Structures are given as structure tokens and as C-alpha cells.
Amino acid sequence: MNRALRRISIAVLVMFVLLLVNINYLQGFQAASLAAKPNNARAFEAQFAHQRGSIVTSDGVTIAESKPSSDVYKYLRSYTHGPEYAPVTGYDTLYSQTGVEAAENSLLAGNSSALTVRNVIDLLTGKQRKGADVTVTISSAAQNAAYSALAAGGKPGGVVALDPRTGAILALASYPSYDPNVLATHNGDQLIAADEALLRDPAQPLLNRAIVETSPPGSTFKIVTSAAYLTQNPSANTQTSVDSPAQLMLPQTTHVLTNNDGEACGNGGGQAPLITAFAQSCDTTFGKLGMDLGGQVLNAMAAKFGMNNPGLTIPLGVAKSNYVIPPSQALTAFSAIGQYNDTVTPLQEAMFAAAIANNGTLMKPFLVQQVTASDLSTVQTTSPQVLSQPVSPSAAQAIGQMMLAVVQQPDGTAAQFNAQAEGGLQIAGKTGTAQNGINNTGLDDAAFTAFAPYGNPSIAVGVIIRGGGYGAVAAAPIAVQVIKAYLAYLAHQGKQ
């Protein structure tokens, strides 16, 4: 019988080995995926057991933090200047996150694998675990100017400001906005009620218009058309004479394209220097250029400026800005002046100016500057990355001069913001007024893209105001306020 007993012993050994292997697999390898299951109450509550990290602007303003709370969980998320920064922070509710709260969730919560070693040290030293702090690239001066200007205008829209040299996002504002504090409640019923109210609101406060909503760029797209023209014709410059008729016959249609005021650009002789046509925003000129260049060439240039890219993240997801290759010459003319199916985000508007300001090199926009663990050590830093090179430095210089002319020439579309009016500050920009709605019955969308100071650009801004009317009237003043606020902040920094 002992031989059988020995075999039974081996069977028992196998049984125990199976159990040991299985619990090792379960607790060692499967633990993370089980913790990520949507209905895991333990993982759900664990996120409230530790203090979540703060979100701080690059100049040190705390815009989201977890404060000790006396209700069911130990910490309550709190957003100072909630509506102003909501497009950046997003919200952190019982059930979900958006914005930076979602994009950096594991680091803020402190359960990222990048923090494992620090958490073990905290455990051994008996220190309370705390999530990592996230520093965003936002400048509170620029953000405040952007949101205040949007709110003062009262029209829905978005503003994005970039540092053209790095791609760092200096402002990311959307209006109308919402207060994330009402969603941070620990009371599930209150949360659902607040969420439903926001979702039902016809003003769509939860929509992040700065990066998620797209609108027609209008004449700001002439930057892309000019870039394509200058790239295709290396001998051309800002003074090259281009066709500038009072009316542009659209092939295979009975339609004619006219300029905004119905008159010819330049001296009315049917020809005008490129810079004049750009400054006066002549639709016939750029419609003609577009037809000559063709949809394929415009499409390739639009893509180099960052359009048609569905995968852009900052790390928040950015809606795709669209250029659709038109099926006919007539529609190509419209697409070359930012109509037809062209749509862009305010971020894309800022990227137009940023690429020109940075000598034709487009930097990848980013929102998260640095992540700092609770022991103040740096977990990760974002280093600037080149996204593309849409135009050569010389072409960028030419377009820069043309954008300068838009603001500085007396007949430019945004001449009211010239250096004289702005205390010597030279702003370069491009206005856009996009027709909208069925048969263009809707209010025009106002767009403006600009960079400053002209000689040494440190900020590029994109603004889109839905139903704002003229770009120069509704969008440009907002951009100018953001630029001035940021440059004043830089000057103040420089003095210190």
C-alpha cells in the first residue's frame, strides 16, 4: 500500500502546486487588470483613500486640489477658478474623469507604475501616500485674459495660446464653461442631477470648444493657401503680382466669387501684389490661387499645418481639423479661402500662426509640463517636439510679413490693432469671417490667428467665436488682450 500512498502524496503535491501557481498568477499578474474592472468597488473606493495630486499652472496657481473632507470619503476635489480652467482640468467625479484629470489619472491618483517604488518607500516609512502633482503649461495671465475676454463678449467660442518656440499651451479657454466643483460632489444623486443639468443646457457648457469643436476657418486659411503658393513657386515673394479680379468666374457653374465689399483689390487693375491681396483678404485672388494650385496641393499643405490628423493629443484628445479635397474647381476655390468643408479648432488656428512665427517649424502642442511626486522628485517632464515643417524659413518670413501687413497697413483687415494703437507692440495676424449655416443664413463665425511681438515671437493665439460676425471685430480683440496680458507677465518676470 505504501507505493500507492507515495503516489497519492505526489498527487497531493501537484494539487498544492496548482493552488500556489494559481494564486501567484491571480495576485501577482492579474491584480492590475482586476483592479481596472469597472465594477470593482475596492478599486473605486481606493481612489478616495489617498490624497489626489494637485494640478498647478506653470506660474504656480493651484487650479485643482484635494482638500480634507468629513463626509464618506477623506478628500474632496476642489477647483479654484473652476469655469475658467475647466477646459484644462476637466473634472474628477465619483465615476469618471475628463481633461487633465483623466489624461494623468494614474499619476494624480498615485497608482501609476511610475510611482510604485515611491509608494513602497512611503509604506515602509509610514508616510501617507499622496498622488503626484501635475504642472500644466498654462500661464494664469494668458488664461485669465482669454476667459475674461470670452465672457465679456458673451458668445460661444474658444481661445488657445501657444508658445510658438516650444508648443507649450499658454491658454486654453472655452465659453460658456461650467464649474467642475458641482461635479466633484461625493453625493451620487447630486452628481447625477448636476450632470444631467449640464448635459441638457442648450449652451453646451461641457463642450471644450478650444480643442473639440471645429468651425470654418474662413480667411485665416489663406495662410495655408499662401504657404502652398510660395512653396510651389520658389521665385515668388510678397510683392509678386497675382490675379486679383473684381469677380472670379467659377468654372462649370453660373456662380461668380466676389470680394467682401464687391470691389477689386489693390488698384483695381485686376492685378495686385500678393501682400496687398493678403492684407485686404481678397477672396477672388486666393480663390484663383487655389484653383491653380489644386485640391491635392492644398490638402498636403493643410496636413503639414496639423490638419486631418485624428490622433493629435496634448495629452487631451484634440478633434480633427478637416480639409476635404473638393470634387470640382469651383469648390476648390471656396476651400482655398477657408470655406467648403474646411473646419478647424481654435487650437489649429493657433498652430497656423505658431508655425509661421517659428520660422516655418510647427512644434507639437502640449499641456502637461511636468509631473512631480509627493516627495518633490520629478516623475516626468515634457520636452518640446517638432510636429512638422510646413514651410521653409524664407516662406515663413514672407507669410509673417504679410500677416504683419494685415495689422499694420492702413488698409489691412485688422488695422485697428496696429503698433500705434497698441503702444508700439507689433502684432502679426490674419482675420477670418466664415459664412455659416444653410445658404449662409447663419451668423458668420469670427476667427483670428496672430503672433507677437513680430520681431521675436513669444506667443501665438487662435480664436474662434461662433456667430461672432467679423473676425476683426469679434475675435481679434480677444487675441490682442491675451497677447498683451502674457507679454506684460513676461515683462514683469523679466524685471524680477
Next chain:
Amino acid sequence: MSSITARSPAVDPTGPLAPAVRGRRRTELLMLVFALGLVAFAFANVGYSLKGRLPSPMAEYLGVFAGLVLVAHLAVRRFAPFADPLLLPLAALLNGLGVAMTYRLAAQGNLLSVRMSPSATGIQLVYTAVGIGCLVAVLIVIREPRMLQRYTYTLGAIGLALIAVPALLPASISEVPGTGAKVQIRLSSFTVQPEEFAKLALAVSFAGYLVAKRDVLALAGRRVLGIDLPRARDLGPIVAIWVASLLLLVFESDVGTSALFMGLFVAMLYIATSRTSWLLLGFVMFVAGAFAASKAFSHVGERFDIWLHPFAGQNPSHNAYQLVQGLYGMASGGLLGKGLGGGQPYITPLVQSDLVFTAFGEELGLAGLMAILLVYGLIVQRGLRSAMSVKDPFSKLLAGGLSFMLALQVFVIVGGVSRLIPLTGITTPFLSQGGSSLAASWILIALLVRASDTARRPPPRPIQEEGVTQVVTLP
């Protein structure tokens, strides 16, 4: 006392066998102190974790538990002086951890699906006293394992009756609330799970029956595919047990116990006959029966669905809720656990009984679970070792069968909660809250202690040094 235990009067210390016959009772005492230390540490851990100080009744709980363990130790010294020195300390450690976990769960008892009152710890200690009382009684009454051989058929009848009773009683008395399993007898607030004792009675009965019939059962019949099948006429007993275990499956909804009985019988049949064909036959019969039952009866089929697809569709929030919560608990424990009192085991339904292993997994982590499994493994190993060294076939078969049954029970419940096999509701020996399981586990330990004592006892001293006829003293 020490004069009796350290040197048994039957042994002449100057004789030639003297060095081999040490009782190892001091080792046992030392190991018991170690086990008590671990249990004390567990209690302190719970107190500091939940209240920031030592639990106020800790001294009483530990004092009572230490007293009970000491009684068990003294009983072993007196009545089984040559017993294996590890069996008692290992069992005491598990029992103590079970009491500590009961205290920990009862401290948040209002959060549990089946609530626990703060008095649960005291009740569990009373059950421990009953269990150790059973141990002492078994050691006193049964001086030789083979004494039990006389009651082969009596105990078989008792065992079958104990299994059948809950199935015949109305569900209001016999059903475990919320599980659908009819496995208990409720008398007002007090419940007994007769199957816990039935499996011991049947193990003894199987041993007696198989010792008597093993020569016949070992005869080979037809040879198929290189395997000698048993003769058809010898299939009676295994078919009877198979039918009984399937009836248990269908009428009491008790897959775990059904597997346990079938596994116990087949393993003992194999030990008795050394014929692999019995193992194969038993395994095939059980799997086929269980498969057929899973198709024919929805409550059995549901178990398989839960096992295979716990996260599919509505399963995680409905019928797989318990398993899934247990898995989440173990996963949240990770490698080192949250510390006793630091986790949320109360989320898992029935965590104090069927799923207590997941509570240990959550709070002691992988490290703690491996240690607990190794403690079980050591008990089984000591039991099988005693079975191998004991001389008479009945004791051999009984000790081997009981050891295997303990291993199988641990495998079924631990494998069940960790999703190695379908989860079936059986208790975790020594760790689950409840008296029947604890008492039955202590009886099992008592029988193993008795068998190991018999195995290690030195041969009787010859009265005459020479001569053909030897007169021996019977113990």
C-alpha cells in the same frame, strides 16, 4: 506528568532502541508557543489597524485560546506521547488565525452581507473549545485506530444518514440562506452541518470495508487499452458511492461535498488496491456524472457558467458576484496584502465562511496565502507520512484517506475561490467561522495524531531475551 510522558513506562531507556523513541513533546510545546505568538501578532495587527490600539479583549481571547491549546498539548502528552509533534501546532495556528479573522470581520460585522455580532469571536472560541474537547475525547476513547474497524458498517450507516437527513428535511430547516444548498439542520438559532461529521464517519467506514475486500477488488478483469479493468461484479461499491454523490449534487446542490466524497472513496480504493484503473474509473465517472448533472439541472450548470465566464454580461453583478468580489479582494491584496484590518473583505458575501480564504488573501496578500497553504500542506504531509509508517492496513488506509480528504477539501475551496475550478460552497478547514467544521477538523487531527502515535511508538519490549515464543504486552 513529565515522568509519564517523557519516558513511557513501556520503554526501557537503557534498551537498544532508546535513542529512537523520543516523544518530541518539547518540540511540540515550543512550536505551540510559536503558533500562539503568530496568533497574538494577528490580534494586535487587527487592533492597531482598526482602532489604533491593542484590542481591549485581546488578553482574554488569547488567554482562553492558549489555555485550550495547552489542554490539547497535555492530552497528547498523556494519551499519545509518540505522536507527530507538528500536527497539533499547525492545526492550532490555523485555528488561531481563524479566530483572529473572526474578530477582524466581526469588528466591522454590520458591513457584512450576513451580519456578524461582536460576540462572534467569543462564540468561535467556544467552538474551538468544543473542537479541542473532541480531540481530547478521541484520544482518550480511541487508543488504537484499528478499534474503529469494528464499527465499519455502523459508521457507514451513520454517515449516509447524516448526509441524507438535510435533503429530506424542509428547506426552511435545512437550507443555508442565500445559497440554495440544503446542507444544515437548524434548531432555533443553532445550526449543525451534519456532512462535516458524515465525511469522517464515511472515511472510517471506507477504510474498514476496503481492508476487508481489498484482495478481491484488486483482481484484474478485462484488459482494455493497456489498463486492467476491475471485474464487473466488483463495481458495486464504487457505483453505489457514485450514485450517492450524484444524489447529493442534485438534491442538496452541494457540488463540493459531492466531489469530496467521491474523491475520498476513489483515493482510498486506490491506496487499498494499488490499481490505477480504479482512479481512472472514478475520475471518469465523476466528471461524466457532474457534466450530465450540469446539463440536466440548471443550478449545477450555473456553477460552470460562473466559473468560465465570471465577467461576462450581467454575471459580475448577479450570480458571479460572490466569486468576482472574492477575486477583487485577493487582487487588491497583491503581494503583501493590506494588513489585517486594512482591507475591505466585508464587501464579499459570506466572507466569514465559504470565502474566508479571500479575506486572508486581501489582508495578508500572496505571501500570507502561500504560508497558509504550506501549513495545510505540512499537515497533509505529516498525515501521509504517518500512514506510510504505520503497520496495520486499516490504520494506514484511514490515515492516508483522512490526509487526502483534508488536501482535497483545501483544493476544492481554495481552487474554487481562486477560480482554478468551479466555486462550490464548502468550508475552509479551521479558518471558516462555524462550529461543525471546526469540531470535525479537530477530530480529523485527533485521528491523525492517534495514527502517528501508533506509527512512531516503539515496538513492545520483549520480556524474554531468548526463546521461540515471545510474550508481548498489549497496549
